[in-house]
Amino acid sequence: MxxxxxxxxxxxxxxxxxxxxxxxxxxxxxxxxxxxxxxxxxxxxxxxxxxxxxGLKVNLPKGGAADVTARTTDLSVAVLADGRFVVSGNVVSQDELKKAFEQARGQNPDTVVIVQADEGVPHGTVVQVMELAKKAGLAQLAIGVREGE
The missing domain is CATH 1.20.5 (Single alpha-helices involved in coiled-coils or other helix-helix interfaces)
Structure with missing residues (x-):
């Protein structure tokens, strides 16, 4: 002062x-x-x-209707209750799934892989699909859910 x-x-x-x-x-x-x-x-x-x-930052799915909006460049993989993989409406093996991921990476590196697994599918199978996508170079992953109540 x-x-x-x-x-x-x-x-x-x-x-x-x-x-x-x-x-x-x-x-x-x-x-x-x-x-x-x-x-x-x-x-x-x-x-x-x-x-x-x-680890990874994960936004857990809320089961809302507008969580993930599929684009034409996205790749949707369905995992059935018996463990089979479905890509583009065709049942594929694990090797064919790898090839589909590599092909999607070649077309667009920003492809989002949407995993739509049945409720009865073990968690390990979903993780296996996500790891295959990451190894192919597709880092953007999403989990498809049905609309919640």
Whole structure:
């Protein structure tokens, strides 16, 4: 806090002049806020395992009607209750499914693979289809659900 003469004052009419400049304080606080926001975002994204073993970010399906809208470039894979794979209405083997994924990757690298599995299909089979798609270079995966109540 600075004390001095009021501008334009006479010697006989002296007063105390106190002024606080808050601009540097505001600048420092904004810089600290930005640093805090950036570092907290990095810490949250790394997770407890240091970012190496945190896995994928997954938005769990809610069963709504508008979760996934299929485009013409998307590839839909149905997994039947007995474990068979269906692509474009044809029952295919695991090797044919790999070829279909590679062909879809060749046509459009941004192809979304929509896995439509029967309720009775084991989780491992769905994961197997997703891993085949990832190995073929198709990283965008979605799970098809029916409309919820």
């Amino acid at each position: 600075g004390m001095g003469k009021t501008p334009g004052s006479d010697d006989e009419n002296e007063g105390v002049f106190a002024e606080i400049n808050i601009t540097p304080l505001t600048d420092v606080m904004l810089v600290l806020l930005i640093i805090f926001m950036v570092t907290s975002t990095v810490i949250v994204q790394q997770g407890p395992g240091g970012g190496v073993k945190t």
